[in-house]
Amino acid sequence: MTDQVNFPDAVQWAVPFFIAAILAEFLWIAIKGKGGRYETRDAVTSLIMGAGNIASGFLLGFIAYAFFMWLWQITPLNLGTSIPVIILCFVLDDLRYYWVHRFGHRIRWVWASHVNHHSSQHYNLTTALRQTWTYTFTFMMVVRAPLILLGFHPAMVLFCGGLNLIYQFWIHTEAIGKMPRWFEAVMNTPSHHRAHHGRNARYLDCNYAGVFIIWDKMFGTFVPEQEDDRVDFGLVHNIGTFNPLRVAFHEWVSIWRDATQPGLTLRERLAYCFAPPGYSHDGSRDNSEQIKTKHLARHPEDRGTPGFEQFVAEMPDTKVKQA
Amino acid sequence: MPLEILLVLVVGGIVGITVLLHLTGKSRIRALTPESVRSEWLRHAPDDDIIDITIAHDRRSALIRTETGNGLLWSFGADTVARHLLDFDWLEHPEGFEVQFHDFSTPKVIIRLDEFERPHWQHLMDPA
Numbered sequence: 001m002t003d004q005v006n007f008p009d010a011v012q013w014a015v016p017f018f019i020a021a022i023l024a025e026f027l028w029i030a031i032k033g034k035g036g037r038y039e040t041r042d043a044v045t046s047l048i049m050g051a052g053n054i055a056s057g058f059l060l061g062f063i064a065y066a067f068f069m070w071l072w073q074i075t076p077l078n079l080g081t082s083i084p085v086i087i088l089c090f091v092l093d094d095l096r097y098y099w100v101h102r103f104g105h106r107i108r109w110v111w112a113s114h115v116n117h118h119s120s121q122h123y124n125l126t127t128a129l130r131q132t133w134t135y136t137f138t139f140m141m142v143v144r145a146p147l148i149l150l151g152f153h154p155a156m157v158l159f160c161g162g163l164n165l166i167y168q169f170w171i172h173t174e175a176i177g178k179m180p181r182w183f184e185a186v187m188n189t190p191s192h193h194r195a196h197h198g199r200n201a202r203y204l205d206c207n208y209a210g211v212f213i214i215w216d217k218m219f220g221t222f223v224p225e226q227e228d229d230r231v232d233f234g235l236v237h238n239i240g241t242f243n244p245l246r247v248a249f250h251e252w253v254s255i256w257r258d259a260t261q262p263g264l265t266l267r268e269r270l271a272y273c274f275a276p277p278g279y280s281h282d283g284s285r286d287n288s289e290q291i292k293t294k295h296l297a298r299h300p301e302d303r304g305t306p307g308f309e310q311f312v313a314e315m316p317d318t319k320v321k322q323a
Numbered sequence: 324m325p326l327e328i329l330l331v332l333v334v335g336g337i338v339g340i341t342v343l344l345h346l347t348g349k350s351r352i353r354a355l356t357p358e359s360v361r362s363e364w365l366r367h368a369p370d371d372d373i374i375d376i377t378i379a380h381d382r383r384s385a386l387i388r389t390e391t392g393n394g395l396l397w398s399f400g401a402d403t404v405a406r407h408l409l410d411f412d413w414l415e416h417p418e419g420f421e422v423q424f425h426d427f428s429t430p431k432v433i434i435r436l437d438e439f440e441r442p443h444w445q446h447l448m449d450p451a
Contacts, residue, residue, distance in 0.1 A: 012324045019336040026343070039401040040341060040350040047337045054333070121402040126340075232366060240397075240404035240429030250428035294370060 005081055005153045010162035012054070018169060022125045028175050029124075035175035036124045041242040043126040048244045049116060050129030056136070064141040068154035077151030089152045090160040090211075096147060097164055097210035100140045102221070105205055110138045111277045112251035119247055121234040123197055128172035133248045164210045168193070188213045191225045198231040199238075201295035202307030204288040223307040236278075236291065353398040354382040364389075364396050367405035377447060379419075384434040386447050393448065395422060397432050404429060413448060420444065 029036050079085045104114035113132040120127050147157050171193040179189045188209040196207035206223035209216050216222035225231060239250060258272040258280075268281040278287030286294065296303050296311055304312045344350065355363075360376050364387050374388040383398040387405075396405040412423045419436035436444055 009324070012329055015324075015329065015332045015336070019332065019340070022336075022340060023343075026340075030347070037401060038344055038349050040344040041400050042402075043344055043349075044337065044341050047340060051333045051337065054329075121399075234402075238367070238399075238402075238404050240399055240406070240424075240432065242400070246427060246430070253427040298369065 005155045007155045007159035010159060011165055014166045014169070017166075018050075018125070018129065021170065025125045025173055025175055032175075036173060037122055038124055038126075039122060042120055042122050043124070045242045045244055045247060046120060046126040046130035049133070049247060050126075050131055052133045052244060052248065053129075053131035056133045060136040063136055064144075065154065065158075067141055068144065068148050068157070071145055071148040072154050075149045075151060077149070078153070079151035081153060081156055085152070086156060086160065089147065089156055090163060092147055092152075093144070093157055093160040094164055094209075094211045095215060096143050097161070098208050098215040098219070100143050101208040101210065102219075103140065103143075104138075105208065106276050107274055108251075108255060108277050108279065109273050110140060112255055113138045115235070115251045115277075116247045118197060118235055119239050121238060123172060123174055123194060123231075123233045125169065125172055127197075127233075128169045130247075134252065137252075167211045172197075184213075186212060186214060192216075192222075194231045194233075195223050195225040197233050199234050199236050200229055200232050201288075201292045202226065202229055202302070202305075203231060204236070204291060204307075206307060226306060236286075349401075351401070352383060353401050353403065355385055355396070355398060355403075356382070359403075360385040360387065360396055363403045364394065364405055367396070367403075368394065368407070377444070379434060379444075380437055380440055381435045384432070386444065388447075395432065395434075397434070404432075408448070420448070 025036065026038055029038065079088075100110075101114075104110045113134045116132055117127075117130050120130055144157055144161075148154055168188070171188055171190045173190050174194065176190040178184060178191050179187070183189065184191065188207070188211055192207045192209065192213050195203045198204075203223060206221050207213070207216050208221055213222065239247065241247065241250075255273055259269045264272075264281060271279050271281070276287050278285050278290065292308060292311065296308060302308050353359075355378055357376055357378065360378060361373060364371065364373060364376075364385075368389070371387075371389040371391060371394070374390065376388075377386045379385065385396045387394040387396060391407075393408040394405060395408055396403055406424055406426075406429060408422075410425050412425075414421045414423070416433055419434045419441060421431055421433050423431045434444065
């Protein structure tokens, strides 16, 4: 199928809104004296990462688009571009986003691209723009293949993906506490996404949703933000650089160094590339489950609370390895 | 959107926000205190038992002795970064020491020390 379908690049058109919203959030914090923090170099790094993300789209976007158009040519299905189809596409693409995002936290190869989004210790609207430059190299575009094979035009799928990213912009803020209960129940919100950005043991690997938080509730990864466990933003091991090149590529460099060290088996080398972040062949690092286990050894009262549900049963034989 | 307009918006936006943040005092470096060093270290390394803390006179770096070895914590904009001193080199620097971490995400940090504290830090970091 080669029929011509055009949709605008929604993210590009949203750039003026992004700038205005950042200024509004900054003014709000300055006037109210609460609701978030800004730091010059952190914000500049985030903004440059955002600009680089747009540039990488110009430079590398053709790879994914060519792949999608090839799929579009081989599929016999065409659902058209009616409003109900666009809405359905948006919902299904959000499900696609959930899984790509989940892979992004559980597969180091994909985490290498996504980690930069979590590398700020701040959480404000500039953090939303701290986006990857290397998404193409994760090959996660294949997760969109079913949508196109089902008959959703690639241009429409990319348009819905752009709307998804624009939605996620406003939830990167501490200026908004909780939304109305019905909204919190269905939609991804600043509160839910703050938890996702937390480096606290409780909040590791939770709330992968883009627009609809229902996916996390369906697949068992939802953790509500807790008033008694304030979110600590950033990475488990925070990076010490504002250099955008280092921010963009540091995990790729780490994978290379880990996987090419001498004396490893092929299985260990592959695990350094594709196992969950925190894997090490000699047990010298902790993955998120080990971090949670250690946390519960220090705080047994948290056992069974949100984020630690999988540790409900007492495990007296669990031995906690020293750091 | 035409590329020229997008370029103007992106560059203008970055420059404008940078100037605004700097002029409103958001470029200040965090000053460390014994209490903040302790809490920040345990934030980064919650399993550690801290023995003692030495803060540089400029209040931007601190050496932490723990049961499992030494660590360094330093101001990073408004925040802090911490590293155990495991795989690192330290070099003389006109302002103190330069610590290199062999880590692409945290390549180095400069610890600014005056002439009185430099020998003490040297002893702490390399007691041999």
